[in-house]
Amino acid sequence: MKTKIEKLGWQLLRNLILASGLILILFPLYLVIINSMKSLEEAGKNFFALPSGLYFNNFVELFTNSDYWIFLRNSAKITLISITLIIIIVPSVSYSIARNFKNKYYKSVYYYLLMGLFIPSQVIMLPITKMMTKLNLLNHMGLIILYASFSITQGVFLFVNYIRGLPYEIEESAHIDGCNVWQTYTRIVLPLVKPMLSTLLIMDVLWIWNDFMLPLLILNRSKAIWTLPLFQYNFKTEYSFNYTMAFTAYLLAMLPMIIIYCMGQKYIIKGLTAGAVKG
Amino acid sequence: MNSKNRKSKLGSAQLTYFAFTIVPVTLYTFFYVISVIKGLGYSFTDWDGMASKYNFVGFRNYKLLLKNPYFWNSMKTTVLYTVMLVFCVITISLILAISLNSLKRFKTFIKSIYFVPAMIGGVTIALIWDQLFYRAVPLIGQRLGIEWLSQSVLMTGKTALPAVVFVHSWQAVALPTVIFIAGLQQIPDEQYEAAQIDGASIFERFRYITFPYLLPTITVNLVLIIKQGFTSFDFPFALTGGGPVRSTEVIGILIYNDAFKNLKFASANAEAFLLFIVVALFSLTQLKITSKGAIDS
Numbered sequence: 103m104k105t106k107i108e109k110l111g112w113q114l115l116r117n118l119i120l121a122s123g124l125i126l127i128l129f130p131l132y133l134v135i136i137n138s139m140k141s142l143e144e145a146g147k148n149f150f151a152l153p154s155g156l157y158f159n160n161f162v163e164l165f166t167n168s169d170y171w172i173f174l175r176n177s178a179k180i181t182l183i184s185i186t187l188i189i190i191i192v193p194s195v196s197y198s199i200a201r202n203f204k205n206k207y208y209k210s211v212y213y214y215l216l217m218g219l220f221i222p223s224q225v226i227m228l229p230i231t232k233m234m235t236k237l238n239l240l241n242h243m244g245l246i247i248l249y250a251s252f253s254i255t256q257g258v259f260l261f262v263n264y265i266r267g268l269p270y271e272i273e274e275s276a277h278i279d280g281c282n283v284w285q286t287y288t289r290i291v292l293p294l295v296k297p298m299l300s301t302l303l304i305m306d307v308l309w310i311w312n313d314f315m316l317p318l319l320i321l322n323r324s325k326a327i328w329t330l331p332l333f334q335y336n337f338k339t340e341y342s343f344n345y346t347m348a349f350t351a352y353l354l355a356m357l358p359m360i361i362i363y364c365m366g367q368k369y370i371i372k373g374l375t376a377g378a379v380k381g
Numbered sequence: 382m383n384s385k386n387r388k389s390k391l392g393s394a395q396l397t398y399f400a401f402t403i404v405p406v407t408l409y410t411f412f413y414v415i416s417v418i419k420g421l422g423y424s425f426t427d428w429d430g431m432a433s434k435y436n437f438v439g440f441r442n443y444k445l446l447l448k449n450p451y452f453w454n455s456m457k458t459t460v461l462y463t464v465m466l467v468f469c470v471i472t473i474s475l476i477l478a479i480s481l482n483s484l485k486r487f488k489t490f491i492k493s494i495y496f497v498p499a500m501i502g503g504v505t506i507a508l509i510w511d512q513l514f515y516r517a518v519p520l521i522g523q524r525l526g527i528e529w530l531s532q533s534v535l536m537t538g539k540t541a542l543p544a545v546v547f548v549h550s551w552q553a554v555a556l557p558t559v560i561f562i563a564g565l566q567q568i569p570d571e572q573y574e575a576a577q578i579d580g581a582s583i584f585e586r587f588r589y590i591t592f593p594y595l596l597p598t599i600t601v602n603l604v605l606i607i608k609q610g611f612t613s614f615d616f617p618f619a620l621t622g623g624g625p626v627r628s629t630e631v632i633g634i635l636i637y638n639d640a641f642k643n644l645k646f647a648s649a650n651a652e653a654f655l656l657f658i659v660v661a662l663f664s665l666t667q668l669k670i671t672s673k674g675a676i677d678s
Contacts, residue, residue: 108583116480123477124494126551131497133517134509149517191405198401211402215409220661221417222612224633225653228640229420230412232430251412254405283397312502314615331504335619338508345512352505359500367493374499375559379601 138350145346160350170354172326173333180242180329181310184249188257188306191250193299196261197291201273203266212262218255223315226252231319242327245320249310257302260377264298265291297376304373311359330355423650430646442651452652454627455635459656462546462617462631463610469550470557470606471599477554478561479591492559499555503615510548511535511620535621538628545629549616553609557602564598565591604667611660632656 137145138160139153164170195211202208234244272294276286292299314331321327328336337351363370424442428435446452481492498506515533522530534540572590581589614633617623623630623638630638632652640649 105577112483112583116483119476119480120484120491124491127494127498130509130513130551133513149520191408194401195405198398202398208398208402211406215405218409218413220657220664221413222653222656222660223614224612224636225420225657226413226416228636228646228650228653229416229423232423233412233416233419247408248412251408254409254413258405283394287397308500312504314502314504314619331502334508335504338511338619345516348508348512352509356501356505359502360497363497363500367496370500371493371496371559374556375563378556378605379560379563 134349134353137346138353140346142344142346160347161354163347164350164354168351169325169328170333170351173328173330174358176242176327177311177329177331180245180249181307184246184253184310185303185307187246187250188253189299189303192254192257192302193261193292193295194287195254196258197265197287199258200262200265201270212258215255215258218252219259227315227319234320240320240323242321245316248316248320249306249313253306253309257306260302261295261298264295268294300369301373301377304370305377308359308374420650421654423647424654426647428647429644430640431644435647438647442648443655446648446651446655451627451630451635452655455630455632455652458542458627458629459611459613459631462542462613462629463607465543465546466549466553466610466613467603467606469546470553471602473550474554474557474561474602475595475599477558478565479587481558482562482565492562495558496555498552501552503549503552504619506552507548507616507619510551514544536625538625541621541625541629545617545620548620549609549613553606557605560602561595561598564595568594607663607667608660611656611663 133150136152137149139157141157141159144154144157195215199208199212203212230248234240234248237244239247268291273286273290276290281289312331313329314335317329317332318335321329321332325336334351334355337348425437425439426435427438427441477495481488481495484491514535519531519533522528522532529537529540534544568590573586576586576590612633613631614637617629617631617634618637621629623634636649636652636656639645639652
């Protein structure tokens with residue numbers, strides 16, 4: 103009897119907790135969506151109510167009069183090229199290290215690359231800005247190089263442990279059959295590390311797409327090369343009076359990632375969890 | 382002949398392995414290691430970040446910083462920020478994980494909604510809440526008759542820091558919740574059943590079964606959140622920029638402002654390195670604790 107009451111009470115409490123959590127997450131998003139579809143006047147009258155009619159002026163205005171498409175393209179370009187570089191660099195160097203761990207050179211490369219785990223981003227942020235200015239790299243190429251360089255530490259950490267956990271026999275028989283290292287790597291190892299590749303892909307795409315600090319340091323000077331997060335931040339100062347328009351901009355900025363999330367949420371949750379637990 | 386062939390094959394294998402390391406080591410050395418060393422170098426100069434010439438001044442920046450009240454205020458704010466963040470995120474995500482894990486229906490669906498904030502960038506979230514704190518929350522505060530909520534919480538020194546931590550937590554809870562759920566799923570059901578037969582209450586079951594099983598997971602989440610707290614930048618930058626009256630000026634903001642707004646570039650580098658020492662010491666202790674835990678289990 104006692105346990106039954108306890109159980110009912112727990113279920114009630116649990117549902118209450120989950121419901122209030124859902125409200126706390128969904129209500130702000132709801133406010134963003136409904137207010138993006140209101141004129142300033144209407145939002146001023148009632149911030150919380152549904153829009154009285156279909157009003158898409160904010161969207162039309164953003165699509166036609168602002169450089170939203172340019173910023174979207176910039177973000178997409180930077181994310182795509184950086185992630186391609188990362189996928190090329192990180193697994194291959196990790197493979198070298200993992201399969202030559204007894205060799206002094208590879209072992210020191212491993213610990214050398216891992217040093218980055220101890221260095222907070224604030225230490226890098228000032229000297230890197232000066233360095234990129236001097237190299238004339240305050241542009242997309244500079245930013246892409248930085249993403250590739252800064253992703254190495256965590257990627258190698260994840261991959262080396264993963265590859266060392268794989269059985270060596272398959273590669274050995276490939277060697278005996280006459281595969282060289284490059285063939286073994288592309289035909290045998292890469293398919294085997296697919297789960298880790300998707301983890302790396304998801305973690306780094308999210309990081310690069312949403313990153314604010316590096317674009318702020320590297321790209322803030324000229325508007326044509328801004329990414330979406332920079333655009334949103336600068337929108338605050340430029341259009342602070344027109345907040346329904348700002349909501350529209352925020353909505354459009356988060357939409358691409360939310361769409362991708364809807365398509366592959368299972369893999370995304372899994373990938374991010376694996377990355378956090380093992381890294 | 383045969384051995385020579387094998388030797389050249391081995392040589393080419395070594396060459397391929399070596400080639401794989403060239404690009405990453407070069408990139409990392411040039412853009413990471415050298416920039417850290419350069420930053421350390423700047424911290425011993427009097428450079429304002431603009432002038433073409435600067436002088437070596439030894440430890441002067443460090444000595445001045447240790448006497449600088451703004452620096453200590455920032456350190457204090459950072460630690461407070463991190464403590465609040467850790468407390469909020471760990472408690473909330475643990476409660477959510479336990480609640481979600483005991484759900485029978487819609488579990489995956491509700492979990493996936495709880496994970497949505499992890500998809501949105503910190504700046505977007507900060508800017509949305511900035512608007513809400515300004516336009517929506519005061520309305521709710523007035524309706525409920527709560528005085529401190531009736532104005533923008535970001536405008537008053539007392540409430541600004543908790544408000545920034547709140548927004549950060551709004552996003553940061555997602556990942557630890559899922560990690561906790563993964564941890565909870567490793568607890569065998571028999572344990573609970575046996576405890577139930579023995580008449581253990583809900584709290585006893587949590588204390589003696591759930592908690593010990595979750596310890597490694599708690600460590601993982603702690604490391605994750607503490608790191609986020611110490612290096613927080615996006616949220617305070619987009620929400621308050623460090624204000625009002627430096628009440629949310631965490632170390633990341635202080636470094637940015639000193640370097641790019643207050644023309645104290647060299648001193649900002651020194652601030653960064655003092656933070657580095659704190660973070661490195663913390664990471665080392667953490668590493669010791671976790672490796673000890675691994676031996677125990």
